[in-house]
Amino acid sequence: MYTSHTKADKEEMLKVIGLEKIEDLFQCLPDEGKFPTLDLPEGITEMEAMDELQYISSFNETTQELVSFLGAGAYNHFVPAAVDAILQRGEFYSAYTPYQPEIAQGTLQAIFEYQSLVAALTGMDVANASHYDGATSVAEAVNMAYHTFRGRKTRIVVSPTVNPQYRATIHTYMDGMDLEIVGEDLDPNSNPDDLIELIDENTAIVVVQYPDFLGRLFDLSTLTAAAHEHKALVSVHINPISLGLLKPPSEFGADIVTGEGQPLGISLSYGGPYLGLFATKQKYVRKMAGRLAGETVDTRGQRGYVLTLNTREQHIRRENATSNICTNQGLIALASTVYLSLLGKNGLQDLAKLNYHKAHYAAEQISTVPGFSVNPVQPFFNEFVVQCPVPAEEVNQTLLEHDILGGYELSKDYPGMTHELLVAVTEMNPKSEIDFLVAVLEEEYHD
């Protein structure tokens, strides 16, 4: 039940702070900002509004109509209809924060299963109930390292090929803390081992991405060993689909694994809501931000689920908490749980292989177009950099005229990379689309 403040309550509160009416609270606002006259058109009916909005939305160009090779952090994957059908069940759709285990067993079980799937996928001991998105997961990893060493280690080493948006989020989260963030200005084409010389005794964490923002895969074991030698943590950001094929970061020493969960059955939706995966080792579980659902038994010995470590952040640890963010992406985490359950272990492996082989076919074909090249020795998963004979921006413009969303122009983040286009290929790109892309490039850029 929601009980609002009574008139008497409000009067009493105003009296305490020495004001007469609520409007007095807003004295600091300039007069012209208060109750401005709005120049709005006449109201319209719901039917008219629907008409107008539909007209506006008809200008959208989406991955439904276009052939898309755009990735750079968000990937066009098939979402089975069952994902949405289960998501929209009232029991899940309307359930808010599951603080009360006696009425929220379904939600808690879903979170527990989600955590179990993320832990299994990443090879880590424990996963939390999720964060907002990949970017906030990465920032929470830095935050966790900072608190693990209780602020005594103040150097954060970040690879230049961690998604630029994630790096920006690290800066936002850590702003105001006395930290030194290094590594981002290294040459993006460099090897992750080049970060090693930046790691010292004062380093709290090394943050890398695997595959990295340029789609590349590197053996990170030397880097993680070097970080551990200096008692620094290592956080590896992954693409969850790639782990159907690749060695999980737990096997090369990651202390924290973060991921953008969007590829796991979550539609592109203009950039969100997405899903932040976060997993770590058991020894750091009490430094992990967010919530953790646990399995237990009730007074009758029956299996049940509870939130195990959430309230301690806000209610018990207070200013000692790792993060002030406890919230999880409940519904989106559920979507990824349904998606992974539908796929199963073998399905995920098949999907990862499909992505890998399609991307490698595309890279091979694009390389045959005169003027275009893809590094032939660099291992990658489903995304790779294409060197173009003209600025990547021009290539994208040309492709768009053929209803192809070409790729990501890397010059947006790396000013030197004017001719580099980041191309992603998924199971959504049949061979015919890849061949069409190559045919357009051949036709437009022949000598």
Next chain:
Amino acid sequence: MKTPADLKYTKNDEWIRVEGDEAVMGITDYAQDQLSDIVFVEIVAFEGESLDQGETCVVVESVKAAADVYMPVSGEIIEVNETLEDSPELINEDPYGEAWLIKIKMSNPSEADDLLDAEGYQNLERDH
């Protein structure tokens, strides 16, 4: 509430037992009682590290609150009680014995002389 006479106390509810230039420290019976069930002990100081009086060396977390524990005297950490990691409840059961937190090699033993004795600690005014 027990307040052994052979120990020295701080206003922040830490105790120390001085043996030569070494000191063993923990939190008092009163502190564990106020915190109630202890569920997690994090010794943030590590062996070989030197800390000043008043610096945080341990965090004790109960079902009610997380509390910082401070160095009662300055010195080098020579041993930490690792059994508390798995058995934090020892602090509730035996705060002056098995649940010692760290051993310190004092860099300035006169600091210990300035701490409270049992009577002084018992007579502290509590604001709760």
